[in-house]
Amino acid sequence: MWLKEPFHWQLGWLLPLDCFRLHRVNMRGIKKSSYICCASYHSKLSLCQQKDFLDAVWSSHVQPGDSCIDATCGKGRDSLRIAKLVGPKGFLLACDIQTYAIYQTEALLRSEIDPSQYPRVEFVCNSHEFLSKYVKDNSIRLISYNLGYLPNGDRQIRTTARTTTNSLESLLPKLCHSGIISLVCYVGHPGGLEERSEVLNYVAKLPKDTWSVTYHEWYLSIPFNLYSRIDYMSHSL
Ligand SMILES: C[S@@+](CC[C@H](N)C(=O)[O-])C[C@H]1O[C@@H](n2cnc3c(N)ncnc32)[C@H](O)[C@@H]1O
Numbered sequence: 317m318w319l320k321e322p323f324h325w326q327l328g329w330l331l332p333l334d335c336f337r338l339h340r341v342n343m344r345g346i347k348k349s350s351y352i353c354c355a356s357y358h359s360k361l362s363l364c365q366q367k368d369f370l371d372a373v374w375s376s377h378v379q380p381g382d383s384c385i386d387a388t389c390g391k392g393r394d395s396l397r398i399a400k401l402v403g404p405k406g407f408l409l410a411c412d413i414q415t416y417a418i419y420q421t422e423a424l425l426r427s428e429i430d431p432s433q434y435p436r437v438e439f440v441c442n443s444h445e446f447l448s449k450y451v452k453d454n455s456i457r458l459i460s461y462n463l464g465y466l467p468n469g470d471r472q473i474r475t476t477a478r479t480t481t482n483s484l485e486s487l488l489p490k491l492c493h494s495g496i497i498s499l500v501c502y503v504g505h506p507g508g509l510e511e512r513s514e515v516l517n518y519v520a521k522l523p524k525d526t527w528s529v530t531y532h533e534w535y536l537s538i539p540f541n542l543y544s545r546i547d548y549m550s551h552s553l
Pocket of ligand 1: 387388389390391392393394395411412413414417442443444445462463464465466467473474475476479
């Protein structure tokens with residue numbers, strides 16, 4: 317079955333993945349002020365397309381000087397993208413439950429970002445369930461969750477339905493107006509389907525006058541015009 321494509325498993329990737337998007341709307345539901353995003357891609361689509369997809373969503377919302385959270389920093393690739401978006405006046409809070417992941421993320425940021433462009437970065441080695449205590453106010457523009465386990469790492473150390481929904485619950489109030497939360501769920505490993513299902517249940521129960529949620533899923537297994545997809549998403553906001 318396509319869920320277990322050998323090539324992707326050799327690479328250590330957890331496929332397929334799903335993303336969603338939630339929007340926070342104002343009381344009259346006319347102007348959207350913030351949202352959460354999740355997405356999904358078919359296992360036969362290349363990873364660069366998934367990366368491009370998130371890049372397009374993030375870069376249309378995150379501005380230089382913003383404060384953002386990478387709630388599962390892993391090897392640091394998402395943190396690197398976020399750090400480049402927020403720039404030297406911005407702030408990145410990078411979290412992972414594994415010390416090794418924190419080291420990897422810090423090393424990647426140091427090697428890839430010119431010191432003059434380096435944002436203020438704080439690393440937290442803890443479960444993202446406890447991240448809210450590191451954020452004083454509702455100033456966060458983007459919170460990224462790239463769920464599952466560390467590629468090529470210990471697959472037993474992975475996010476779960478409980479830890480993810482606990483973390484969401486505590487961090488939702490920290491999002492600023494026009495902020496986004498981006499969740500990428502993988503369902504090809506034990507607990508992945510349950511985690512996606514719990515996340516969907518959780519976001520479906522958010523108050524409709526305050527939040528709007530979009531679930532994105534790739535249907536095509538061949539390359540297509542990604543940016544028309546992004547335009548479609550923007551119009552749906
Ligand atoms: C798919 S990887 C993240 C990939 C990463 N964003 C990147 O760009 O390389 C998932 C990460 O979640 C971390 N993780 C698992 N449970 C966690 C938890 N409760 N709190 C924070 N991080 C957790 C794992 O250690 C792993 O590094």
